[in-house]
Amino acid sequence: MIMNLIVLLDFNPIKPDLGLILWTTIFFLLFWWLIGRNAFAPIRDALKSREEDIQGALDEAKKAKEEMAKMKSENEALIAQAREERAQILKEAKEAKNTIIDEAKGTAKLEAQKIVGNAKLEIDIQKSAAIVEVKNKVGMMAIEIAEKVMKRELKGSSEHVSYVNDLVKEIELN
Secondary structure, eight states, rough: HHHHHHHHHOOOOSSSHHHHHHHHHHHHHHHHHEEEEEEIIIHHHHHHHHHHHHHHHHHHHHHHHHHHHHHHHHHHHHHHHHHHHHHHHHHHHHHHHHHHHHHHHHHHHHHHHHHHHHHHHHHHHHHHHHHHHHHHHHHHHHHHHOOOOOOOOSSOHHHHHHHHHHHHHHHHOO
16 A cells, blocks of 8 residues: 555656657547548638638629729710710700791791782782772763763754764774
């Protein structure tokens, strides 16, 4: 028992035995190899896959960002072009409006001149017709007056009657 006590007294956990160190090292290396093979490799592969996925996502994000910048510049160019086209269309529409208004004014002036000319011509025709009518009426009145005067003068003289009859015959022959 004393021996046992001495062995126990000789045991020091701080100062391990050479066999214990050997077996501990062998078990540790074996454990490390098994863990490395069965746990670290899949973890390493998973981390590598995750790293590749993250890098791919970053690359896609960068590419998407570049495409968005490109699309933004294209959209701005399209907007600028649309604004220019709108301004051009408005300018052309304004010019067309002015042209149509000018043509309408010209046509209206021509029509007005034509109407005024026709009215003047109609007035001249009516005036001439009125003058002719007045002359005809004055002539008719003069003839009636002359006829009445002649009848009065010719009542008593047979010489005058024969002279008038000769004149009437002469007029009928012409």
